[in-house]
Amino acid sequence: MMDSVDRAIINRLQGGFPVSDHPYRKAADHLDISEAELIQRLEQMLEKRQLSRFGPLYNAERLGGGLSLCAMSISEEDFERVAEQVNAFSEVAHNYARDHRLNMWFVLATETPARIESVLAEIEDVTGYQVYNMPKKEEFFVGLRFEV
């Protein structure tokens, strides 16, 4: 179970981790715990999958790649086949079934922005279904802190 220290770590350390020689010590000072305790608690929260990661969060597009959210409307009898075909593309990073007429939603991450369109065309070809491309026009990341 998480206690108040774990919660403080999650609530206060979602950004701003120092880039300095002893960053854990510096972050631990702000949390009123020792460096060793902070490291141990992070290890445990990662092990329990309460944290999916601890470290830098990179902006995929700024690294030069292409990124888009795509949706498809698949009939029930074709759903498993199409899911398999879509997932077989290494460029498909996540794929979710959602309760909607557009019932398959996946994120496409490609080496270059130009590759998005060609991968989409390949997916349409292989599956026989239309893909709705919904690349973001702008993102709003103000609420990046998630409170527990």
Place this chain on the structure above:
Amino acid sequence: MEKGITGPLDELDRRIVVATQGGLPLVPEPYEQVAQELDSTADEVMRRMRKMLESGIIRRIGAVPNHYTLGFKGNGMTVWDVPDDKVQEYGRKIGALDFVSHAYHRPRHLPEWHYNLFAMVHGRDRDEVMEKTDIIVELLGGDSRGHEVLFSSRILKKTGMRIGQ
């Protein structure tokens, strides 16, 4: 393999990204450890990471919580049809809500899809997601010309994004 690393990133930057995208080492001097793996120095690694932070290549450094295991088992992709000239204003307001993890302006696909603003809403269950969605309904008032909440019924794939090794 080069995976689209272009522009301001050089070879060492790229290797820093590859070495740290899965997480920072949990040791007292993590940047020193990364530097040793890359045959560089801690000062050089830190200098480059600070630069990537400044330029936005690194969004932030810290804990990435797993909503699901933290008890937020409901997550709804809420989609909204708002006037195009107000998307930015509402995107900022909705993105600032503490139960919204991210919000995006995306293109419509008329006539099938008329939503232009997406916001991921997190709650302990679907009921809580619906309650929180109502807060957004109130915030938008008459400017919401329609919305839906799409719940995920199944994860079909989740590998995440990684640049080449």
